Amino acid sequence: MTHQRRRVGLVFAATAALLTGASGMTNAAAAGRTLAAAAADGSYFKVIHKSGMCLDVNGASVTDGAILQLYTCNDGDGQKWTSVPNSDGTHTLLNKKSGKCLDVSNGSTQDNAQIWQWPCNGGSAQRWKALPAGLGWNQLQAQVSGKCLSPKAGATARRTPAVQFTCNGSTSQHWQFTAV
Numbered sequence: 001m002t003h004q005r006r007r008v009g010l011v012f013a014a015t016a017a018l019l020t021g022a023s024g025m026t027n028a029a030a031a032g033r034t035l036a037a038a039a040a041d042g043s044y045f046k047v048i049h050k051s052g053m054c055l056d057v058n059g060a061s062v063t064d065g066a067i068l069q070l071y072t073c074n075d076g077d078g079q080k081w082t083s084v085p086n087s088d089g090t091h092t093l094l095n096k097k098s099g100k101c102l103d104v105s106n107g108s109t110q111d112n113a114q115i116w117q118w119p120c121n122g123g124s125a126q127r128w129k130a131l132p133a134g135l136g137w138n139q140l141q142a143q144v145s146g147k148c149l150s151p152k153a154g155a156t157a158r159r160t161p162a163v164q165f166t167c168n169g170s171t172s173q174h175w176q177f178t179a180v
Helices: 003-020 027-040
Strands: 045-049 054-057 068-071 081-085 091-095 101-104 113-118 128-134 137-142 148-151 162-165 175-179
Touching: 045 081, 068 113, 068 162, 091 128
Parallel strands: none
Antiparallel strands: 045 054, 045 175, 054 068, 081 091, 091 101, 101 113, 113 162, 128 137, 137 148, 137 175, 148 162
16 A cells, blocks of 8 residues: 555545544544544645535634635635544644634634634633534534534625534534545
């Protein structure tokens, strides 16, 4: 097996573990090993909304508090993420361009709270759990609030801000993780 094939295999395994929870062992242990191996290999993925748009840092900014939005998928590093597993089974998502984390603004527990990037701090506003939603789709649930990553008002237009909203199973809260 070539190095490139092995790398693609690791990326696929990491993505599958994140999506399915890597059954057979405890989720934290199984996902932690697989995702850690992929992260060590420099693997990144895109977070793709059911609409076909990607989760994007507005303007590929490296600024604290830059909003996250839906945007046409492209090759920019502002749309590339890596996952760091936490001991509690959640994941911290880091943006490749900024090195900052996917974060619920001000640790809010309210519907429609803005999702932004913020320096990684290990807090519950930066811990996310992938909840299987069927057919390879997931909901991303924030530990701080129990609410799910969603485009504001369920809209799918380019530049729609990302917010958290009560998890409701609607397709507007469905996301996939695709290796890049």
